[in-house]
Amino acid sequence: MDAIYYLDPTTQFVLFSIVKIVVAFVITLTFVAYAVLAERKISAWIQDRVGPNRATPFFAQYLPVIGPALVRLGIFQPMADGLKFLLKEDFTPAYVRKVYFWLAPALTAIPAFMTIAVIPFGSTLGNPNNPMVIADLNVGILYSFGIVSLGVYGIVLAGYASNSKYPFLGGIRSSAQMISYEIAMGMSVVAVFMVIGDLNLSKVVEYQGANILHWMAWKQPLAFFIFLVSAFAETNRLPFDLPESESELVGGYHTEYSSMKFALFFLGEYANMIAASAMMVTLFFGGWAYPWGGGAAQGFLGGVGHIVCFLVKMLVLMGVFIWVRWMFPRFRYDQLMDLGWRRFIPLALVNILVTALVLAALND
């Protein structure tokens, strides 16, 4: 294992990066699968139902006590779902625009995963030259906003390529919605970065690292609220899931999709939710830092502790995402636009102004 330290820095960097990319990708995919299960289970509990409790692989019956308990919790359901997506017929309707029809699902799923690259998910695993972030960019947040803004193409093109009414309406709605809320979201974080004075997300975590009182959520509650609500709109989730609102648009932009192509849209939505939660943890809840502080980890176990701390915070926020989905009814389209343009954008601007005044007063 020590042989790796004799390699030159570039090779080390490349090797570490590849390992980090693979691990982050696998963990995100697992989280996506179990976020779907969590969504189904939590929605079931909220609505006083049972939720998925039947998927039983052959080996479950040989496990005493644990086997049936896992089945009842639906632990094996994601495997069954994944298998079903893979094995179902991939049907392409005759009237679609083929190239864009194939391109759109990939364009939705890829940006969702690319956002995760700049998020610092831990301090170090003992080696201080190897921080637990895939790309430590000095424009970190702008990179992720840029990538998120590219995510809209998948949905717009899906609406265009399907060449039928409901997907088209869904695509149009989503492009307007995502552009509107991107502005509100971008403006809400400006105030956060004015306080911190750096766009690098590692620096953001460092700033909040001391203890729970330094978390940005307390210093910029308005920014956090606008960011949170905009994140619901950006990920197309209730109460803002107008691009795919079932009751009026059948399924919105993914109406014509089946099998694995549909699964990619699904994957994109949940990966976006994970990325948004991870971003909120980093910006407002101290990232990987423990609530009682402590600074960068010394050994391997300390590093793992920080990663677990990050994941726990992220899971709590994802729980909020799921909880909100089953709490609120869907907004009307004009209400959505009104909220974005006439409430959030002016509020975010006022927040920037007030933050600037307070900072100027403190610096004098």
Add this chain to the structure above:
Amino acid sequence: MSELLPSALFYAFAGLALVFGFLCVANPLSRNPVTSAMFLVLTIVSLAGLYILLHAFFLAAIQILVYAGAVMVLFLFVIMLLNLEEEERRKIRGITLGLGALSVAVIAGILIRAVVAARPSAGTTPLVEGGIRNLGHTLFTLYLLPFEAMSLLLLVGMVGVILLSKKDLK
């Protein structure tokens, strides 16, 4: 290795930008406006790659965020709403082609003159390097007047749009 990689990447991104740019205006396979718009997005992304090679990370991120992420989405939005079917069937006329070539030649001439006049060489030191802090400082001190004038221009544009989109003026 470290010398070779940036120049290889430069030629890759520059070549891609030219190819995508050509496909945007004169795609032999498709005259679909949506396809043209998508190739314009790819051109913009290749240009962002060039900015990164110049260590202008902020500019690259803004290029993607504003042009690829917002402006082009609006383009696509409008193209989809207008339903430009006849655009694909329209014949290219000689006079439009000639006028287009003329304006491209004039703009290219201006650009080449500007590049020659600026005489870029290895010895020139850039005004700002990389960081956003330096860029912001330059914008708000040295270039304050043009910067503010530009923001006023944008404001005028926005007010104009709101005025035009009102159906009945009171």
